[in-house]
Amino acid sequence: MSCKVPASIVISVVVGMASACGERIGPGAPQENPGFIGHDADANVLSDSNGGTTTKVDATDVVIEAKSDSEVVTDVKQDSSAGSQKPSPVPSPTPTASTFYPNSCADIKKFDPNAKSGNHKIYLNAASPSRKQIDATCDMLEGNGAWxxxxxxxxxxxxxPPASIRTSDLPLIGGxxxxxxxxxLAKNWxxxxxxxxSGFKVNELRFFCRSSENNRVVHFKTNDPNCIKSAQTGVGNCLGINTSYVLLTEHTGILPIAMxxxxxxxxxxxxxxxxxFGMELPQVNDITWNIGVNGAWECDFGSNDSRHDTLHRIWFQ
Incomplete structure (x- = not known):
């Protein structure tokens, strides 16, 4: 709401008073944003019945905009003879969902420490106006992380079946x-x-796999920079895992300890x-991590074939 009142007035910001145009805008009068400006028409004074704080201004026009209960913005239009008068600065708002563009599950947990595991919205090229929203599966529990x-x-x-190399979205956990x-299942595979x-900030990688060939579980994380570089560029390898891993929940595997x-x-x-990563053995198949390449689906064993049921997952944070 806005209105104009004569020059040489006193502005008083008070909840639930009559408007500068003589209209009731407090409790009892329906409107989009409750106002809080009162006006004494006889004295040309904006005031409140409880003696609110006042500010004297000399101006040609005063435009008053009633906002929410917690905010009033006054725009003072001055003529050439009036002194300088500026409204108090409005504090910057706390980031909201409309201004928050997380690039990872870690960003979500930093913004909301109570965020739950499950599927969340994140953004590719989050800092760019051309950002793209995608779904991502987040694990907010393992190791107190945000994967x-x-x-x-x-x-x-x-x-x-062939592996699926994704270029514009991420797989989601199915079962x-x-x-x-x-x-x-295109969304899961x-x-x-x-x-x-390479469009994500990766500090750690986390590997998980199991198979029907054995009852072991491979589950660990690593911050090996060469392994991270290999994942993001294809250059180098993950040999450094053997000196930079942390075993996680359920791990019972041979790898990476013996890699x-x-x-x-x-x-x-x-x-x-x-x-x-793997363990080379003489005269027998290597124990390795392999996902379908050359027809081999392997987790903590070596078969060079696809006979066994397998589950492989990789996470980052």
Whole structure:
């Protein structure tokens, strides 16, 4: 609401008074934003019945805008003879959902420490006007972290579907039951390609896998910079994991504790899927992590085939 009143007036900001135009704008009068300006028409004075704080101004016009109960903005229009008068600065607002563009689950948890695990909205190119909103599966529990899922393959034994290299969105968790084939579920099957992954700030990678070949679980995280670089560029390998890992919930695997190899593909989109880390053994198949490359689906064992049900996941934070 806005109105004009004569010059040489006193402005008083008080809740529930009559407007400067003589109209009731406090409690009892329906309107979009409750106002709080009172006006004594006989004395040409804006005032309140409880003696509110007043400010004297000399101006040609005064435009008063009634906002919410917590904010009033006055725009003082002065003529050439009036003194300088500026309204008090309005504090910057706390970020809201409309101005918050998280680039990862870690950003969400930093903004809201009570955020729950599940699917959330994040943004690619979050700092750019061309940002794109996508869905991401977040794990807000493991290790008190905030993990963003970037690879998810629930594979059925004796099948060999192609991996899905994602360039514009991330896979979401579907299920956990071994033997289920998720290869036909576009939103659940796949992994972030190097170019997509390079658009995120990655401090740690987290690996999880299990299979029907054995009852072991591989679950650990690493902050090895060469492994992170390999994931985001395809250059290098993850051999440094053997000295920079932390075992996580349920881990019972041979890897990465006994790892002595990380072949590295030097192919950006396969760095996290092709023999990413493993243990080379003489005269027997290597124990390794492999996701479908050359038809092998392997978690903490070596078979060079697709016989077994497997589940592979990679997260970052």
């Amino acid at each position: 963003t899922l970037v690879a998810n393959y629930l594979h059925k034994g004796n099948t060999n 956990d039951i071994m033997g289920v084939d998720e290869s036909t 796949g992994h972030a390609g190097a170019q997509l992954l 002595n190899a990380a072949k590295g593909s030097n192919q950006p989109d396969l760095a996290m899927t092709q023999d990413t």
